[in-house]
Amino acid sequence: MRIVDSADWRDRLTYETPYRVAEVMPGDAARCASCPADAAPYDRDDLWAVKHRHPTNHGGYVRFYCEAHVPERTQPVAPALRSAPARRSTPRPAAPRAPKAPAASDVVRAMCPDCFVEVSAAGECGLCGTRV
Known part of the structure; x- marks a missing residue:
């Protein structure tokens, strides 16, 4: 038996990028994840889908947001480049190593x-009882 990931519309989304819900998943009106529970549903043209990372699910999760609550797209931050340490002009002699004891x-x-x-x-x- 071979286990594979399923083909899902959420797999096409990149993390932390807003997409119009009507473009990625057509259907009925839906609710914003940040609005109160008693708020009226929005048309899918007015909602944004954002895929977030999840600590235990490698596929992440998708939330729908209205125009007022859509999170800003976060750009990945490049690590700061560190300058290389100054090299010594003479190589350091190798320290003698003691042989490892067998396991x-x-x-x-x-x-x-x-x-x-x-x-x-x-x-x-x-x-x-034989002596060796």
């Missing part, structure tokens, strides 16, 4: 030749 899972331990189990630190097999 506990990498250490080869003694095995019993008859039972093929790891023997204790005393060198005696716990199953058959």
Whole structure:
């Protein structure tokens, strides 16, 4: 089974950009997300659709806004360029590194030749008693 995203009209919208609702999703009159709940619905030509980012849904969410409440389009801010630090004229000598100790899972331990189990630190097999 292959899981894919569904084709949806909201996928065509870019984040934080206002679009006329009638152009992206025709239909009946709708309400503004910022107006009071008892406000009358607006015609879709008078509403703006804005796709917002959501912290847990990668597709975001879309809200409809009237002319009075439509948010301004936010332009992404370019990160400030930092000047490169001054380079030293002579290269720094490499610091000597101590060899890493092997991980506990990498250490080869003694095995019993008859039972093929790891023997204790005393060198005696716990199953058959053979000394290794």
